[in-house]
Amino acid sequence: MTSRFTFQHANGYRAQRFGCPLLFPTLMGEACEQPSSNHGQGCHKDPNWEAGGLMRVLLDRTSPFYKAVYTQRTSCERINSQAKELGIERLRLCNRRSIANLNTLIYVIINVRALQRAISINKRHLQMN
Numbered sequence: 312m313t314s315r316f317t318f319q320h321a322n323g324y325r326a327q328r329f330g331c332p333l334l335f336p337t338l339m340g341e342a343c344e345q346p347s348s349n350h351g352q353g354c355h356k357d358p359n360w361e362a363g364g365l366m367r368v369l370l371d372r373t374s375p376f377y378k379a380v381y382t383q384r385t386s387c388e389r390i391n392s393q394a395k396e397l398g399i400e401r402l403r404l405c406n407r408r409s410i411a412n413l414n415t416l417i418y419v420i421i422n423v424r425a426l427q428r429a430i431s432i433n434k435r436h437l438q439m440n
Contacts, residue, residue, distance in 0.1 A: 312356060324364060326357040393421050 312329035320326040331353025358364070371377060394417045404410050 324359045324361045329356045
């Protein structure tokens, strides 16, 4: 792809338009495989050139650090989802001690439910043998 111009994207970030190499910088006389619904502009990409956009693209998703953070984040999302299901996800408390007690309650309930699931799975496996 050939770099054409930089611009401010509608979503608020600085982007650079890369155009179809068959049409830019000069028309090669070949047809682009993209559908004609793009008004004869050929294929194009508008990557995000801001620091956060580049970081997302260049992030090494195979590193152990990334996997550890991703596992922790998905674990927190699962806990929050279960708390929401129980109707106790919204903190309407004012002091730190009450919030800590509610968080402890959430974790205890979720761990008890996980333990119940594990026990029922083990019972089913023991009945099969």
